[in-house]
Amino acid sequence: xxxxxxxxxxxxxxxxxxxxxxxxxxxxxxxxxxxxxxxxxxxxxxxxxxxxxxxxxxxxxxxxxxxxxxxxxxxxxxxxxxxxxxxxxxxxxxxxxxxxxxxxxxxxxxxxxxxxxxxxxxxxxxxxxxxxxxxxxxxxxxxxxxxxxxxxxxxxxxxxxxxxxxxxxxxxxxxxxxxxxxxxxxxxxxxxxxxxxxxxxxxxxxxxxxxxxxxxxxxxxxxxxxxxxxxxxxxxxxxxxxxxxxxxxxxxxxxxxxxxxxxxxxxxxxxxxxxxxxxxxxxxxxxxxxxxxxxxxxxxxxxxxxxxxxxxxxxxxxxxxxxxxxxxxxxxxxxxxxxxxxxxxxxxxxxxxxxxxxxxxxxxxxxxxxxxxxxxxxxxxxx
Ligand SMILES: [Mg+2]
Numbered sequence: 120x121x122x123x124x125x126x127x128x129x130x131x132x133x134x135x136x137x138x139x140x141x142x143x144x145x146x147x148x149x150x151x152x153x154x155x156x157x158x159x160x161x162x163x164x165x166x167x168x169x170x171x172x173x174x175x176x177x178x179x180x181x182x183x184x185x186x187x188x189x190x191x192x193x194x195x196x197x198x199x200x201x202x203x204x205x206x207x208x209x210x211x212x213x214x215x216x217x218x219x220x221x222x223x224x225x226x227x228x229x230x231x232x233x234x235x236x237x238x239x240x241x242x243x244x245x246x247x248x249x250x251x252x253x254x255x256x257x258x259x260x261x262x263x264x265x266x267x268x269x270x271x272x273x274x275x276x277x278x279x280x281x282x283x284x285x286x287x288x289x290x291x292x293x294x295x296x297x298x299x300x301x302x303x304x305x306x307x308x309x310x311x312x313x314x315x316x317x318x319x320x321x322x323x324x325x326x327x328x329x330x331x332x333x334x335x336x337x338x339x340x341x342x343x344x345x346x347x348x349x350x351x352x353x354x355x356x357x358x359x360x361x362x363x364x365x366x367x368x369x370x371x372x373x374x375x376x377x378x379x380x381x382x383x384x385x386x387x388x389x390x391x392x393x394x395x396x397x398x399x400x401x402x403x404x405x406x407x408x409x410x411x412x413x414x415x416x417x418x419x420x421x422x423x424x425x426x427x428x429x430x431x432x433x434x435x436x437x438x439x440x441x442x443x444x445x446x447x448x449x450x451x452x453x454x455x456x457x458x459x460x461x462x463x464x465x466x467x468x469x470x471x472x473x474x475x476x477x478x479x480x481x482x483x484x485x486x487x488x489x490x491x492x493x494x495x496x497x498x499x500x501x502x
Pocket of ligand 1: 360369
C-alpha cells in the first residue's frame with residue numbers, strides 16, 4: 120500500500136456519498152457503483168489479506184451496501200458461507216450469510232441440477248464442500264464405489280487418501296466437478312499449493328479433466344448474479360486476479376473493476392489477456408465517479424487535470440503544465456491512468472518493452488511489491 124497521502128483530489132472525486140446515496144456530492148456525478156444493478160466482490164486480496172482488512176475496503180463496502188445489492192463470490196471452497204460471513208462481520212462489514220457465494224455452492228448447485236435428489240457425492244475439501252452438497256439435497260459419501268459424482272475443493276486437511284478416493288470414484292464413472300483450479304493460495308507465509316494443484320494430481324492419475332465452476336469459469340459468477348437477481352451484463356465484478364476475477368467477469372458479460380493489492384500488479388497486466396473495465400488502487404473507487412482517461416497523442420494520456428507523458432522511455436506527471444511527482448497523483452486516479460497506458464501499449468511488439476518498464480514503475484509507485492506473476496510477462500511478447 121502507498122504510504123503517502125494524496126495531495127490532489129482525483130477527477131470528480133467526492134468525499135462521501137450524498138443523502139440519496141447514488142450521486143457524488145462535489146461533482147454531482149453518479150458513483151461507479153450507481154451505474155450497476157449490483158456488485159459482485161472477490162474476498163482474498165480485495166477485502167482482506169490474511170487476517171487483516173485491506174485499507175478502505177470495509178468502509179467502502181458498507182457504503183456500497185447502502186447503494187446497491189452486493190455479494191461476495193469466492194473460489195475458496197474450504198469454508199462455509201456462514202464461516203466466511205462471520206469473518207467479514209468481525210472485520211466490521213454489515214453482511215449476512217446469504218451475501219456469500221462460494222465455489223462449493225456453485226458446484227453443488229450444478230450437481231443438484233443433474234442428479235436425482237439424494238444421490239451420493241464424494242466430497243473432497245474443507246467443511247464448505249460437504250455443507251454445500253447437503254444444502255441442495257445431495258448425500259455426502261466417503262465410498263468411491265457408491266459416488267455418482269465427486270466435488271473437489273481445497274481443504275487444509277485434504278490428504279492423499281482423499282485424492283485416492285476421488286480417483287477411484289472417477290475411474291468408476293463418477294461425474295467430476297472441481298470448485299476451482301487456482302494453482303496457488305496466498306497465505307501470510309507465501310504462496311502455497313491451491314486446489315488446482317490437487318486437481319492436477321487427480322487428473323494425472325485418472326487421465327480425466329474435471330468441469331470447473333469457480334472463476335474464470337461461468338457457474339460461480341452466474342450463481343452470484345442469480346443471488347443478486349440481475350443479469351451479469353448489469354453487474355460490476357470486483358477482483359484482484361486478472362486470470363480469474365477479471366477474465367471470468369468478461370466471459371459472463373459483466374464489467375470489472377481490477378484492484379491492486381492482491382496477486383497481480385501492472386507487470387502482470389502487461390502479460391495477461393485480461394482487459395479490466397476499470398482499475399483502482401483501492402475500493403474507494405466504488406463510491407467515486409469512474410475515472411475517465413483520454414489518450415491525447417501516442418505518448419500522453421490525461422485524466423481530469425492530470426497529464427501523464429512518456430519521454431525517452433520515462434513517465435512523468437504534470438498538472439497545468441507543472442511537473443509533479445507520480446506519487447502525488449491520487450492512487451485511484453493513477454491506477455486508472457496506468458491501466459490505460461499499459462493496455463494501450465502492451466499489444467504492440469514495438470512498445471512492449473516500454474510497457475514492461477512503465478508497468479514496473481507504476482507497480483513501484485502504487486506499492487505493488489510482490490511481482491509474483493512476473494514470469495508471465497516473458498511468455499507473452501507479441502510476435
Ligand atoms: Mg482474490
